Amino acid sequence: MVEIRKALQGLHQPQAYPEKIASERLPLDRNESPLLPSAFVQEAIIQEFSQLSRYPENSAFALRQALGERWQLAPDHFLIGNGSFEILSLLAQVFLDQTSQVIVPQGTFVWHKKFSHFSGAQVETVPLDPHYQVPLAAIKAAIIPETKMIWLTDPFNPTGTKLRPEELHQFCGEVPSSVVIVIDEAYMEFADGDTIENSRKLVADFDNVILLRTFSKFYRLASVRIGYAAAQPALIQMILPYRIPPNHNRLGVAAAVASLADDESQQETLRFMKAEKSHLTQAFMELGLKVIPSQANFLFVSLEKHPSSLIDQLAEQVIFKPGKYFGYPSHFRLTIGTANQNRQVIEIVKQLIN
Structure with missing residues (x-):
């Protein structure tokens, strides 16, 4: 029977390609740019x-x-x-x-x-x-x-x-x-x-x-x-x-x-990211979540007093990185998306909390 190297055995389970399934969830997990090349x-x-x-x-x-x-x-x-x-x-x-x-x-x-x-x-x-x-x-x-x-x-x-x-x-x-x-x-x-x-x-x-x-x-x-x-x-x-x-x-x-x-596009990215991070951060804080100040194009968010089930509920509508993968089960990482996507996320979280 074929085996992988002994040093790798037990580190990861064999993995199949996932089925390609069309999803209506907002894709905000890969830290991609929401802006197109100029x-x-x-x-x-x-x-x-x-x-x-x-x-x-x-x-x-x-x-x-x-x-x-x-x-x-x-x-x-x-x-x-x-x-x-x-x-x-x-x-x-x-x-x-x-x-x-x-x-x-x-x-x-x-x-x-x-x-x-x-x-x-x-x-x-x-x-x-x-x-x-x-x-x-x-x-x-x-x-x-x-x-x-x-x-x-x-x-x-x-x-x-x-x-x-x-x-x-x-x-x-x-x-x-x-x-x-x-x-x-x-x-x-x-x-x-x-x-x-x-x-x-x-x-x-x-x-x-x-x-x-x-x-x-x-x-x-x-x-x-x-x-x-x-x-x-x-x-x-x-x-x-x-x-x-x-x-x-x-x-x-x-x-x-x-x-x-392309200095113009670089400045556009900085302006967009600053505005959208600020908008998302303020909205999440008003909903009782804690947002770690970010110097990147994503936010790391703590549920604080909200139940951990909120992460599972959010995952039904948004693709993000659950904090459990990083050792923080009551957190999630969210990519800054388009202005429209960011506002949709805020409304989804608001509905789940309220």
């Missing part, structure tokens, strides 16, 4: 149609150059991936094995743990603090000689909380240089303040830090699967030989380059 970005994609029979340039130099201009770093600081998701897998394959320990915060993106398990590593989980923050001091205290990697997410998914830049910088300086610190910044563009400068400083100052970003969320390009890593060139060069070439597509690279230049 006409400028769509035209950049169309311009590549005549080249679809050709493989894309192997290193995605045009995109790495555009990122270098944005970050004020040379293009060799960047590795392009088939979404940042692919790079997560690649990092685990390159740096981890059965002798490794990795550290993750409670509730972290499940694939941080899965990719670690695939490589045979042992995973140590550190609980969040009472304010839903990633506890850097507790993570540092969990480091042992076998620790090979720390997975962080900033802003954190599912809570939307953000680390203080100066504390994160200090943490990176205190972690042994033999430990790879991976910081998943998939939602960083939604955060307040200068989201490039603090990240650029981490890359410039530490040779064991790898930052990950994506064009799926803020830049409205989830379907074209483009993400990237930012790190010192020597670290990128360690990873590069194990990348499948080419691991990106022509349309995605063109769309990503155009999106970086």
Whole structure:
């Protein structure tokens, strides 16, 4: 009888593809953008149609150059991936094995743990603090000689909380240089303040830090699967030989380059997200729910005194992420949708409570 690797046995049950069932529920679980790519970005994609029979340039130099201009770093600081998701897998394959320990915060993106398990590593989980923050001091205290990697997410998914830049910088300086610190910044563009400068400083100052970003969320390009890593060139060069070439597509690279230049759309996204988060937060609070202040494109909501059955009732009309998957059974994570979807959710919750 065929068996999977012993290191993976018992971690997950065999899984079949779910049946494709049309649903009238509001789809607010995947943290996608409710806004469409601009006409400028769509035209950049169309311009590549005549080249679809050709493989894309192997290193995605045009995109790495555009990122270098944005970050004020040379293009060799960047590795392009088939979404940042692919790079997560690649990092685990390159740096981890059965002798490794990795550290993750409670509730972290499940694939941080899965990719670690695939490589045979042992995973140590550190609980969040009472304010839903990633506890850097507790993570540092969990480091042992076998620790090979720390997975962080900033802003954190599912809570939307953000680390203080100066504390994160200090943490990176205190972690042994033999430990790879991976910081998943998939939602960083939604955060307040200068989201490039603090990240650029981490890359410039530490040779064991790898930052990950994506064009799926803020830049409205989830379907074209483009993400990237930012790190010192020597670290990128360690990873590069194990990348499948080419691991990106022509349309995605063109769309990503155009999106970086599309300042108008970026500002539109920020205005929309600020207004809709504020509207949803206020409405939920008036209904007696607690909303964790979010620096991302989703909200983490606590039922407070309402019965836990409210989550099951809400799930009959809305697709969201129940908090039980993150260790918070009385919470749920809700993607910020279109203005119409957000108002529908408010009315649904209001009816269920009243």
